[in-house]
Amino acid sequence: MKLRILVADDHEIVRRGLCALLQKREGWEVCGEASNGREALEMAKQLKPDIVILDIGMPLLNGLDTTRQLLQHDPRFKIIVLTVTDADQVIREALDAGARGFVLKSDAARDLVSAVEALQDKRMFFTPRVNDLVLRGFLDRGHTVSRNERPDLPTLTAREREVTQLLAEGKSSKEVASLLNLSTKTVETHRSNIMRKLSLHSIRDLVVYAIKNNIIQIQMPPQPSSTTETSVA
Amino acid sequence: MALRILLVDDHPVVRAGLRTLLGGRSEWEVVGEASDGVEAVEKVSKLQPDVVVLDITMPKMNGIEACRIIQQKAPGREVLFVTQHDSPQMMREALAAGARGYVVKSNLARDLVEAVEAVSQHREFTALAQNPRT
Numbered sequence: 322m323k324l325r326i327l328v329a330d331d332h333e334i335v336r337r338g339l340c341a342l343l344q345k346r347e348g349w350e351v352c353g354e355a356s357n358g359r360e361a362l363e364m365a366k367q368l369k370p371d372i373v374i375l376d377i378g379m380p381l382l383n384g385l386d387t388t389r390q391l392l393q394h395d396p397r398f399k400i401i402v403l404t405v406t407d408a409d410q411v412i413r414e415a416l417d418a419g420a421r422g423f424v425l426k427s428d429a430a431r432d433l434v435s436a437v438e439a440l441q442d443k444r445m446f447f448t449p450r451v452n453d454l455v456l457r458g459f460l461d462r463g464h465t466v467s468r469n470e471r472p473d474l475p476t477l478t479a480r481e482r483e484v485t486q487l488l489a490e491g492k493s494s495k496e497v498a499s500l501l502n503l504s505t506k507t508v509e510t511h512r513s514n515i516m517r518k519l520s521l522h523s524i525r526d527l528v529v530y531a532i533k534n535n536i537i538q539i540q541m542p543p544q545p546s547s548t549t550e551t552s553v554a
Numbered sequence: 555m556a557l558r559i560l561l562v563d564d565h566p567v568v569r570a571g572l573r574t575l576l577g578g579r580s581e582w583e584v585v586g587e588a589s590d591g592v593e594a595v596e597k598v599s600k601l602q603p604d605v606v607v608l609d610i611t612m613p614k615m616n617g618i619e620a621c622r623i624i625q626q627k628a629p630g631r632e633v634l635f636v637t638q639h640d641s642p643q644m645m646r647e648a649l650a651a652g653a654r655g656y657v658v659k660s661n662l663a664r665d666l667v668e669a670v671e672a673v674s675q676h677r678e679f680t681a682l683a684q685n686p687r688t
Contacts, residue, residue, distance in 0.1 A: 338571030
């Protein structure tokens with residue numbers, strides 16, 4: 322029986338590349354493609370793939386919250402997250418969310434097949450930097466606590482995180498209500514609770530919080546090149 | 555004669571995706587790949603492609619600077635920018651650097667083949683995500 326894989330990334334060109342990589346392997350098939358977290362959630366529940374590959378920086382519902390919600394629905398889901406950064410906080414969030422594989426997009430051509438093989442064999446797959454962080458966390462145990470245990474960080478509920486992402490993406494309360502199938506009044510109550518819990522005073526503050534906490538990702542302009550001279554014959 | 559195409563993007567997965575999108579045209583040949591601007595300039599010299607499909611944000615040398623050098627030192631190559639920057643300002647900068655085309659990554663499935671076809675015939679092709687093609 323073929324290994325069935327669901328691929329979720331908001332960039333079609335990336336999905337095409339991922340599918341090309343995965344479908345080279347005999348016995349593997351991409352059973353579905355999703356372009357945002359909400360779609361991935363629905364497709365995973367419906368298709369029940371063996372492996373789910375989720376980009377972290379997706380619109381409507383980011384990959385980390387999609388991971389949390391999928392595992393809450395069914396802890397048997399095996400999830401690999403794809404990310405553009407292996408910053409400590411992102412790694413911690415991915416581990417906390419329950420991902421069993423962590424692959425940098427820049428290394429996906431090299432690592433993704435190995436990651437799928439690992440999960441297929443009921444193992445985990447992490448980049449060397451994640452392994453270092455996990456080891457350091459183990460060695461420092463007793464001196465540090467995980468992000469979720471830190472008393473100074475207020476905890477948002479899953480629904481509040483969803484609302485935070487959608488508001489930070491620029492949607493109105495009415496649009497959020499429509500997307501989440503809630504009343505506008507309920508969304509506004511969530512919004513007030515979020516602002517109060519996080520001590521925020523404006524949507525601008527909320528956007529900054531969402532960026533800092535990897536709930537949304539922003540696009541940066543290109544940096545000037547360090548190399549300006551080279552030769553072409 | 556086959557149209558010779560060089561693909562330049564720092565993410566191998568994106569290059570793989572570009573290959574699949576261009577793979578439907580038998581008269582087109584992907585002659586090489588590069589992962590940064592410096593390598594792109596070197597490969598243009600070595601492989602003499604007709605069309606360079608070029609990302610903007612890359613290590614070592616960004617695509618805009620690579621495009622300027624390619625136009626200066628290897629004229630006759632057509633550059634098509636393929637980028638995540640859905641910005642009129644960035645598009646103007648890209649065209650000023652000598653590119654013939656500019657398309658955003660979010661619309662590549664719709665625009666890439668048409669854009670390569672246009673620039674290979676020395677016609678300008680630009681398309682931002684929100685705007686109609688020109």
